[in-house]
Structures are given as structure tokens and as C-alpha cells.
Amino acid sequence: MTPSQAFFTVHRDLHREGPGLADDVHWALKVAETGDDVRILDAACGPGADTLVLAEARTIARIDAIDITPHFVAEARARTASFGARVTAWEGDYTLLEHRYDLIWCAGAVYMKGMIPVLDAWRDHLTPDGAIAFSEPVFVTAPPSPAAEAFWDGEGDICDLNNLTETLARADWNILDHRLLIGDPWEAYYTPMEARLEKLQSEAPEPPLQKAIDDATREVALWKAAPDQIAYALFVVRPA
Numbered sequence: 001m002t003p004s005q006a007f008f009t010v011h012r013d014l015h016r017e018g019p020g021l022a023d024d025v026h027w028a029l030k031v032a033e034t035g036d037d038v039r040i041l042d043a044a045c046g047p048g049a050d051t052l053v054l055a056e057a058r059t060i061a062r063i064d065a066i067d068i069t070p071h072f073v074a075e076a077r078a079r080t081a082s083f084g085a086r087v088t089a090w091e092g093d094y095t096l097l098e099h100r101y102d103l104i105w106c107a108g109a110v111y112m113k114g115m116i117p118v119l120d121a122w123r124d125h126l127t128p129d130g131a132i133a134f135s136e137p138v139f140v141t142a143p144p145s146p147a148a149e150a151f152w153d154g155e156g157d158i159c160d161l162n163n164l165t166e167t168l169a170r171a172d173w174n175i176l177d178h179r180l181l182i183g184d185p186w187e188a189y190y191t192p193m194e195a196r197l198e199k200l201q202s203e204a205p206e207p208p209l210q211k212a213i214d215d216a217t218r219e220v221a222l223w224k225a226a227p228d229q230i231a232y233a234l235f236v237v238r239p240a
């Protein structure tokens, strides 16, 4: 088993691949004033938890979903099959789009390629009233607590809310609203993961899988050490 296979063995069959709740999707749809007869993209959809919520919330909308990881795309497709051709999931890079969208939703994945480069790649793929809703790691205090620094270590330059809002304004993005994702949205991600880790650990894993289990276990423990310090900021933005 390769390290990549071990990682995806840990991250298989989870409801979602990052923090978030259905309520966050509903909130963003409301803030962006996204209607029903619209086209929405779930960018970096993972296994499709939010794709499902979007399809249920906007009953005649066309929902596209893209992810770079083949088996997540397969899971998203399976989960949304009942919606028929109205919901389409495919494998690809979320910065290489063909269509224009009334809403681009992206949970926990913009920072992987950098917030402003990714938003700018989407600028020309919005309808005139289109908006982007995305969640971004954020330090809730300045300076950050040691626990927050330990949690985000290795994940790039994490900023506080002021830095993020200034960066967005400088790059010509209007913030329609924002909210912090703390506590419950993380629990929704880590509780099923903990159950999966326990199950995998009970099956006498070989070394590559043991390392992936240890890494994920450490991540959950770092979150549990300071759940009030670990946050995403969920922004809804429009080009200025």
C-alpha cells in the first residue's frame, strides 16, 4: 500500500471531507440571493455532502460538482444519482472551468491553491449577479494561540479575519457577509472520522496505513485540544 492509498483508505466512506454543516450551505444561498432556476458549482466537492444539500435546496437548479480525486467523484455521483441529469459530477481541476455559475460553492479547498489565485480563476465564470461562497482557515485571535498554530502547522500561511478581509478587498472582492465555522461543523467531520480510525486500528493495519491512521488521529487530537480556536471563515463574495 502506497502512502496515497493509505491516506485514502482513512478518508474513504466519510460523509464529508472537511468541516461544515447543511446550515452553512443554506446560509450562503440566502446571502448570495441565489434563486432556483440557476446553475451552481460545488468546487472540490469531495464525496458530495454539500452537492446533495445544494440539489435539495434548489430544486430546479442545475448543479455541477468537480473534484480532482476519482473516488470522491464516484461517491458524489452515487449519492446524487437520484437527481438525474440535473446534477453532474466529474473529475478535474476546479480552476479549469467551462461554464458560468450563479454560485460557486467551495468548502475547505480554496486554500489548497491559494485564495486569491483561485477566486480570480473563477471571476470570469460567474454570471453578472453570480457569487462565490468559500470557507478558509482562519486564526480567531491575533496573535494565534499555540494550539491553533500547532493545528495549522504545515498548511501554509494562515491569517486572521482582518488580514483575510483586507486581502479580499485589495484583490477587488466585495464581501457580502461572513460567518465563522467553529465547533459543530468540525464535530460533523471528526466524529465519523474517529469511528473510522477506531475500526481501521482494530484490523491490525500494516505500516503505511498505520502512519495514515496516526496522522489523522493526531489531527483529531489537536482539534480536540482547542475546538474554540480552530476555525474556518465562510465568506460570500462578489467581484467589486
Ligand SMILES: C[S@@+](CC[C@H](N)C(=O)[O-])C[C@H]1O[C@@H](n2cnc3c(N)ncnc32)[C@H](O)[C@@H]1O
Binding pocket: 015, 016, 017, 018, 019, 020, 043, 044, 045, 046, 047, 048, 049, 050, 066, 067, 068, 069, 072, 092, 093, 094, 095, 106, 107, 108, 109, 112, 113
Ligand atoms: C478538505 S476536502 C473538502 C471536500 C468537500 N468540499 C467537503 O467539504 O466534503 C478538499 C477536496 O479538494 C479536492 N481538491 C484538491 N485540489 C483540487 C483541485 N485542484 N481541483 C479539484 N479538487 C481538488 C480534494 O480531492 C478534496 O476532495
